[in-house]
Amino acid sequence: MKIKIALLFSCAFFxxxxxxxxxxxxxxxxxxxxxxxxxxxxxxxxxxSKETEKAMDTILNGNKKTKRKKQNKTKEPREDQESLxxxxxxxxxxxxxxxxxxxxxxxxxxxxxxFFDDLRDEENGEFPSRWDIxxxxxxxxxxxxxxxxxxxxxSIIMPLMDTHNYLPEVFTxxxxxxxxxxxxxxxxxxxxxxxxxxxxxxxxxxxxxxxTAITIKKNGIxxxxxxxxxxxxxQDAKNELEELGQGAWRxxxxxxxxxxxxxxxxxxxxxxxxxxGFKPEMFSIGYSNNYASDDEVIVVKxxxxxxxxxxxxxxxxxEGKFVTRGILFTVNSATIKPESGGVLKxxxxxxxxxxxxxxxxxxxxxxxxxxxxxxxxxxxxxxxxKQALIxxxxxxxxxxxxxxxxxxxxxxxxxxxxxxNNRRVEFIKI
Numbered sequence: 163m164k165i166k167i168a169l170l171f172s173c174a175f176f177x178x179x180x181x182x183x184x185x186x187x188x189x190x191x192x193x194x195x196x197x198x199x200x201x202x203x204x205x206x207x208x209x210x211s212k213e214t215e216k217a218m219d220t221i222l223n224g225n226k227k228t229k230r231k232k233q234n235k236t237k238e239p240r241e242d243q244e245s246l247x248x249x250x251x252x253x254x255x256x257x258x259x260x261x262x263x264x265x266x267x268x269x270x271x272x273x274x275x276x277f278f279d280d281l282r283d284e285e286n287g288e289f290p291s292r293w294d295i296x297x298x299x300x301x302x303x304x305x306x307x308x309x310x311x312x313x314x315x316x317s318i319i320m321p322l323m324d325t326h327n328y329l330p331e332v333f334t335x336x337x338x339x340x341x342x343x344x345x346x347x348x349x350x351x352x353x354x355x356x357x358x359x360x361x362x363x364x365x366x367x368x369x370x371x372x373x374t375a376i377t378i379k380k381n382g383i384x385x386x387x388x389x390x391x392x393x394x395x396x397q398d399a400k401n402e403l404e405e406l407g408q409g410a411w412r413x414x415x416x417x418x419x420x421x422x423x424x425x426x427x428x429x430x431x432x433x434x435x436x437x438x439g440f441k442p443e444m445f446s447i448g449y450s451n452n453y454a455s456d457d458e459v460i461v462v463k464x465x466x467x468x469x470x471x472x473x474x475x476x477x478x479x480x481e482g483k484f485v486t487r488g489i490l491f492t493v494n495s496a497t498i499k500p501e502s503g504g505v506l507k508x509x510x511x512x513x514x515x516x517x518x519x520x521x522x523x524x525x526x527x528x529x530x531x532x533x534x535x536x537x538x539x540x541x542x543x544x545x546x547x548k549q550a551l552i553x554x555x556x557x558x559x560x561x562x563x564x565x566x567x568x569x570x571x572x573x574x575x576x577x578x579x580x581x582x583n584n585r586r587v588e589f590i591k592i
Contacts, residue, residue: 264428264429264500264501264503266429266430266431267426267428267429267500267501267503267504267507268431268503268504268507268508269334269415269417269424269426269431269501269504270334270417270471270488270504270505270508271334271336271415271466271468271486271487271488271505272332272333272334272467272468272469272470272471273468273469273470273471273472273485273486273487274468274469274470274583275466275467275468275487275579275582275583276328276330276333276467276468276469276579277321277323277465277466277467277579278465278466278467278578278579278581278582279292279293279321279465279578280309280463280464280578281302281309281310281311281463282309282578284302284309285302286301286302286303286304287301287302287303288301288302289301289302290302290311290319292321292322292578293311293319293320293321293322294319294320294321294322295317295318295319295320296318296319296320296360296446296448297316297317297318297360297448298313298314298315298316298317298318298448299313299314299317300312300313300314300317300319303461305340305459305461308463309463310340310461310462310463311461311462311463312459312460312461313448313449313460313461313462314449314454314460315449315450315451315452315454315458315460316448316449316450317448317449317460318353318355318360318446318447318448319446319447319448319462320444320445320446320447321445321465321467323444326358326443326444327443327444328443328444329356329418329441329442329443329444329445329467330469330470331418331419331420331441332418332419332420332469332470332471333417333418333467333468333469333470333471334415334416334417334418334467334468334471335414335415335416335445335465335466335467335468336413336414336415336416336464336465336466336467336501337413337414337447337462337463337464337465337466338411338412338413338414338462338463338464339352339378339411339412339414339447339461339462340409340410340411340412340459340460340461340462341380341406341409341410341411341412342409342458342459342460343406343407343408343409344453344454344455344458346451346453346454347380347406348379348380349451349452349453350379350380350449350451350454350458351377351378351379351449351450351451352377352378352447352448352449352462353375353376353377353378353447353448353449353450354375354376354378354414354416354445354446354447355375355376355445355446355447355448356373356376356442356443356444356445357373357442357443357444358443358444361374361375362374362375363375363443365440365443366389366440370390370391371387371388371389371390371439371440372387372388373385373386373387373388373438373439373440374386374387375448376425378412378414378427379399380403380404380406380410380412381399381400381401381402381403381404381427382397382398382399382400382403382427382432383396383397383398383399383425383427383432383433384396384397385397387438387439389439389440390439396433396435398432398433399432400427400430400432402430403427403428403430409459412427412428413426413427413428413501414426414427415501417471418438418441418442419471420441421436421437421438422434422435422436422437422438423435423438429500429503445467447462447465466582468487474508474509474512475512475515475516478512478519478589478591482590482591483588483589483590483591484588484589485572485586485587485588485589486505486509486586486587486588486589487582487583487585487586487587488501488502488504488505489502489505489506489547489587490502491543491546494539495542496539496542496543496545496546497546498546498547498550506547506550506551506554507554509551509589510551510554510555510556513551513556513560514555514556519560519591520559520560520561520591520592521560521561521562521589521590521591521592522561522562522563522564522589522590522592523544523547523548523561523562523563523564523587523588523589524540524544524563524564524565524566524587524588524589524590525539525540525541525542525543525544525547525563525564525565525566525567525587526540526566526567526568526570526584526585526586526587526588527539527540527567527568527584527585528568528571528575528580528581528582528584528585529568529571529575529581529584530575530581533567533568536567536568537565537566537567537568537569538565538567539565539567540565540566540567541563541564541565542565543565543587544563544564544565544587545563547563547587548561548562548563562592568584571584572584572586
């Protein structure tokens with residue numbers, strides 16, 4: 163299937179967005195067609211036991227049959243974080259090989275989503291409506307059948323938020339970025355900034371402290387800090403992430419907890435800092451490659467910011483249940499995504515440590531799509547989570563399931579954040 167890039171121009175927004183950029187977008191479409199097949203990510207981490215790896219293989223590659231959704235003429239497609247490629251049926255999508263197992267992944271997303279953008283309702287060629295631009299050019303596009311934000315060299319974008327210092331004391335941030343295959347791809351750098359400045363962020367009394375922009379390469383991280391006169395350099399790279407093949411997505415996950423700071427690229431933790439030295443204020447995402455060609459694919463998708471992160475057992479003791487939005491599924495199915503591994507392993511470990519804990523697993527959706535279908539899908543997903551925990555060593559008799567569909571919303575279904583918070587799995591103590 164050909165994958166189309168539908169990029170138009172937003173002349174009123176961008177200065178100098180003319181013929182040269184039109185040529186760039188035309189070439190970008192050709193490049194996307196050549197980059198249709200992603201490299202299957204390398205499997206396993208040597209530090210994880212063979213038993214856990216085998217269990218995660220079973221869970222994340224999917225072993226459940228799911229029903230195809232009936233067409234609904236009056237409602238939007240399913241509520242998941244991704245959409246099907248144009249002219250591709252769900253059944254065709256499910257036949258493709260699943261992603262490799264993230265058996266070493268222990269990232270757990272925050273409890274409440276405060277910013278989420280899957281670009282679902284955006285129009286190709288326009289500037290993303292929920293973003294601002296600090297530098298360069300960016301616009302909505304379609305790449306490999308999904309909505310993305312396409313950028314050019316030396317571009318920086320940031321989300322539109324109501325307040326300036328919007329990052330909480332405990333938060334997680336996730337997004338996906340694409341690394342193209344070019345002669346100078348090793349120079350391709352995405353940048354994450356944690357303050358309002360385009361360059362390094364200065365903070366503290368007298369602005370004597372600073373942190374550089376976090377450089378995200380295809381296989382590692384690099385940045386520096388200077389806090390109270392103490393300068394530190396942080397960097398790490400993973401050989402397992404080096405190979406690109408026909409181009410590759412990287413899932414970036416960041417966790418901050420008052421002082422500690424962790425960064426993951428796919429399943430690999432590349433930064434683990436016990437005391438970062440300051441609280442991040444805000445974030446922006448940029449790109450730079452001095453050797454970038456006009457047709458280089460520079461795209462970002464699935465940006466998700468969440469706050470909170472109280473220990474699961476503490477929540478069970480206080481509330482008699484816990485809610486997670488970190489167990490994710492592929493579109494219109496009960497196949498668990500690989501980035502769900504951290505949550506699943508934490509739940510399994512808690513149940514192994516506390517033999518008296520038994521749970522009813524409830525699946526919940528937002529209100530997009532047919533109500534009856536949502537109910538059926540939520541039941542299948544609850545069953546898939548149960549099976550995942552059984553595969554991780556939890557006895558079948560300790561778990562029951564129920565699908566609630568869209569019947570018990572905890573937020574409005576009119577905003578992306580509200581829908582993301584309604585898509586959840588609840589574990590109720592029984």
